[in-house]
Amino acid sequence: MTKYRKLNRTEIERLTAQECMADNWNQVHVAEGFSPAYIAHTRFSGEVYLGRFEQEIELPGGLRKHAGLRHVTLHNCTIGNNTLIENIPNYVANYQIGDYCYIQNVNLLLTEGESCFGNNTEVSVLNETGGREVPIYNRLSAQLAYIVAMYRHRPDLIGRLGQMIADYARSVKSTRGTIGNGVHIVNTGTIRNVCIGDACRIEGASRLDNGTINSCTEAPVYIGANVTAEDFIISSGACVSDGVVLSRCFIGQACHLTHLFSAHDSLFFSNCQGENGEACAIFAGPYTVTMHKSSLLIAGMFSFLNAGSGSNQSNHMYKLGPIHQGVVERGSKTTSDSYMLWPAKIGAFSLIMGRHVTHPDTSGMPFSYLIEHGNRSYLVPGANLKSVGTIRDAQKWPKRDRRTDPDKLDCINFNLLSPYTIQKMLQGIDTLQGLKQTSGETSECYSFQSTTIKNSSLEKGINLYTLAVHKFMGNSIIKRLEGTPFADLDDLHSRLQPTDPLGEGEWIDLAGLIIPKQAMQEEIERIVHQSDYTLEAAEAFFRTLHHRYYDMEWTWVCSKMQRWYGKSIDQLTPQDIIGIVRQWNEAVVSLDRMLYDDARKEFSMISRIGFGVDGSASQRDFDFEQVRGEFESDPFVKMVCRHIEEKTALGDELLERLNRLIDKTTDE
Known part of the structure; x- marks a missing residue:
């Protein structure tokens, strides 16, 4: 813990000579080893604690500046070691600022009154008029938020969780904000009642009001140009930049919101990405992605979503207000200009194409296409199981986990x-x-949950x-059974028992x-x-x-x-398992062959339109191959072929062990 002392007469005289002033010099406290050499044009008000200013800070481009205070007013502040604060037009008040920070050209940095810094802010997800409010706090997870938002049939549960979150908010309530170590804040407007974690970079933000930025060294947060945010919490590893406007929002770990995206009363969890469009009262579970102009996500629950350009939903029937909601289960996609009239519920890993106004519930039919044709909603059950896009998504999600925070x-x-x-x-x-x-x-067609199935x-x-x-x-x-030796049938059944x-x-x-x-x-x-x-x-x-x-x-x-x-685990014989493995192998190969054929469509003659624009057909084909490569060498196609080989080999290895067990049992 840093020990402080009062300024001596020589230090006060030196500071005064360097155009510094204080309401009361006795309220300025300094750490051992303090030197006034790098403090100029500074005014001190209230209780101020200063660390040592003995090192230089290297800025982007190679410019080096010495730590210190220049052209700044400090009121009731603690400044850490080797921090540089300069050119603050207004003042810095009621902040504890860490070591090795660089704060320059910030209009106003202020903690006003008691604040919970965004904690316990109620976010009205799904229903804009209220009823599913989620109180946010620093460690909110997608799972806990789901329970708070969706389990309203258990008011005792909601009350209990709400009380715990309120207690947490009270535990962080303070009249003094904090800025962690290694924070850079430059060319920014007003920052009011905001706590900022270690290694955060804020460059050119317009206004930040009542929030917490949970940056850390392992996963720094970046807040960029023209960002306006109020009543918010931003988690580690997030990037919010380029004119984003947020109001009453929780931004999860490693989320990227950029390019004029706007959102209010919304929750975004790990690895969400939002650009250009708008979100209103949404619950965006992990990997919800919307990147196009004119796309609106409103009053819906999503996760692993890919929203096409112009995707839209309606939660207002012009009767009792914007009270309707929708659920799009994990892994779904909306095509360009798709539209959903809430309420509706869409099954997992579905594709939504066209306009749908009949309030379908396809949650019992995952991996389906929901397609508009002739003003009717047609459902194609299971069609997405043979889609290349579905498998590519499943492979890329783990690879695109940008979370570097160990917590x-x-x-x-x-x-x-x-x-x-x-x-x-x-x-x-x-x-x-x-x-x-x-x-x-x-029958030519069947009716199911406000849809038609051919x-x-x-x-x-x-x-x-x-x-x-x-x-x-x-x-x-x-x-x-992988890698598990079994000497007899008892060993086999023992391994198969649930644990x-x-x-x-x-x-x-x-x-x-x-x-x-x-x-x-x-x-x-x-x-x-x-x-x-x-x-x-x-x-x-x-x-x-x-x-x-x-x-x-x-x-x-x-x-x-x-x-x-038709048999329980205890009744399975080695012959039964051999039959199951062969069925499995046939299913794997059949589905992979469908994926293979679906991928081939991307190399069809139609796909070559636009290639070799000024040449012959042969030049077109050559241009296509130079850009896209040959079908057999495509990475996804090679992956499908390799998957068939690997899975077949895995099944063959188990079949060999089972056959040995059968032979052994027969001999005995």
Whole structure:
């Protein structure tokens, strides 16, 4: 802890000679080793504590400036060691500023009254008129926000969580703001009631009011030109720049908001990206991306979303106000100029094309196309399972995790196939078969949840869902037995036994975290009834469930064995598992072949239009190959071929071990 002393007479005389003044020199305290040499044209007011100014700061471009104070008024401030503050037109008041900071040309830096610095600000997500407010705080995760926003049927839970967040806000309430170590703030307007973490860079921002910037050395935050933000929290690794306007928003870790994007009453969690467009009252789970002008995301819940240009939704029917909401489950895409009239609910990994005004609920049909044709909404179940884009997305999300902070707030499960999506496919198969029985197999079209399904789409949907279930179930069994020696049938059954009590029943997606519903229900009871429950306990719960995912997934798979294969785990023979592995291999190869064929479309003659603009057909083809390469050498195509080979080899290895077990059992 730094020890301070009062200025001596010689130091006061030196400071006065350097055009410095103080309301009361006895209220200016300095650290041991302090020198007044680099303090000029400075006014001190209230209690001021100064560190040592003995080193130079190197700025971009190689310019070096010595730490110190020049042309600044300080009121009730603490300044760390080797910090440079200069050219402040107004003043700096009620701030504790760390070491090695550089603050220049900032109009006003002020903490006024008591402030929680954005903590406990209520954000009206989904319903603009209120009812789903999420109070934000520094460590808000997508999972906790989901519970607060969506579990309004449990007012006791919401009240308890709200109280804990309010208590946290009170714990950080202060009359003095903080600026961490190594912070750079230059050419910025007013900063009022804002706490700023280590290594943050603020360059050219217009106004920051009532917020916290949780920057850290491992994941610095950048706030750029012309940014205006009020009532906000910005998490580590985020970038907010180029005219962004925020009001009552939480910005998660490694989010990028740039190029005139505007948002109010919205939550953005890890790795979201917003450019050019607008967001209003949205819950943007991890990897929600909107990058185009004229795109509006409003009153919706999204995650892993890719919004096309001109995507739009409506939450107002001009009756009782903007009260409607929509849910677009994880991994969905909206095409250019798509439109949704809320309320609506769209299934996971769906593609939305055209205008849809009939309030569809396709949540029971994941991986589908929702297409407008003749003013009707047509559903194509399972079509996205054979889309190259879907697989590319699943591969790129983990690679595009820009979080470098070792303390990650959001738990994110990237799995394309999981109990969450497979349970919906099983329900989808039942539903589609039920539609056939009810309306007749010769019907040309079927009605489902305000959409129309063509007969051909229905049959293909059943086939695609069946392939996906075979792939997932087989994957799970092979993974369970991978690298595991088994001497006899008892060893085999022992390895197949579930090891986690949780997993059976329905699974839910908590904005990126996939867990059994039962686990969440049990935790809710703990939150409500345990008086010593804390926000830290909730964080620990989500992390623990995230780490237990594969064990719980296997428990779920075991619970579905009887339905899918007609036998329980204990009844499976080596011959049964061989049959399952062969079904799995056929499903994997079939789906990969569909992906292969879908990728080939990108190399068709139509795709070559616009190449070789002034040449012959041969020159066009050569120009195309120079830019796009040949089909067989495309990285994704090579990946699909390699995937088929690797999965086949993995299945063959298990088949070989099972056959050895069968031979051994036969010999005995």
